[in-house]
Amino acid sequence: MDVSLLKDLLDRERSSSSLQRVEKDLYANIGAYMKNLEKKLAEVPKESKKSFFLDDELKSAKKLSKFLFEKRIGKIINTAARTAKAEKAEKAEKAEKAEKGDLTSDRDALTREEYEMLEKLVEMIKCGRENILKIMNEEKAYKMVAGSKDKKKGKKMEMKGICLARSLKDIPEFMGSNGESYIIHEEDIITLPEETAKMLIKSGLAIKLILNEGDFVEDA
Structure with missing residues (x-):
């Protein structure tokens, strides 16, 4: 490892939009290289030419390695954002396989530390996306039902032909009675055509909800 190699790695990274393949222990080698420079620098007189050159090399190495790291990050x-994104038309099983496949194909271009980081980022993005979609679905369901709520206090309201439900399990993509496709996750609050909702409730996959005095409650 030396400054010339660091410059070459940085130039390659800057000239391409994709991650460039590097050795698995790149960062450990960079760290060892800089520690060696620091050791040599401590062994020579501070005002000597050798000290000047070593100090300059160390500063350049730190600067180049920082730029290289930031570019790859x-x-x-x-890559994590693209990997975590699942196509709406794909089934949950296919999406999961595709995500794992993307991670596998990226493995060769990453160091060990980078690959571990990528896996964690993908999981964080997937989890965050699911939480946001869940909140959006809950808000949408609330507005759809609350918008038709009777003004009479305490009266239970439902929209004709539409049922509000809470899913009990993850449900792979399926076609509803209205011709629309659905992918449902456990604990999702969803609005479904009444016929579709009845099928899920009867199968033990969901529980019917009603709006009672502004709160969602399970239908007894």
């Missing part, structure tokens, strides 16, 4: 974040 940006690409890793983008």
Whole structure:
């Protein structure tokens, strides 16, 4: 490891939008290289020419390694976002396989530390996306039902032809009685055509909900 190699690695990274393949222990080697420079620097007189050159090399190595790391981190974040994104038309099983496949194909271009980071980022993005979609679904369901709520206090209201339900399990993509596709996750609050909701409730996959005095409650 030396400054010339660091410059070459940085140039390659800057010239491509994709992650460039590097050795698995790249960062450990960079760390060992800089520690060796620091050791040599401590062994020579401070005012000597050798001290000047070693100090300059150490500063350059730190600067180049920082730029290299930041450039690769940006690409890793983008890769994680693409990997975590699932196509709406794909079934849950296919989406999961596709995500794992993307991670496998990226493995060769990453160091060990980077690959571990990528896996964690993907899981964080997937989890965050699911939480946001869940909140959006709950808000949508609330507005749809609350918008038709009777003004009479305490009266239970439902929209004709539409049922509000809470899912009990993850349900792979299926076609509803209205011709629309659905992918449902456990604990999702969802609005479904009444016929579709009855089928899920009868199968033990969901529980019917009603709006009572502004709160969602399970239908007895």
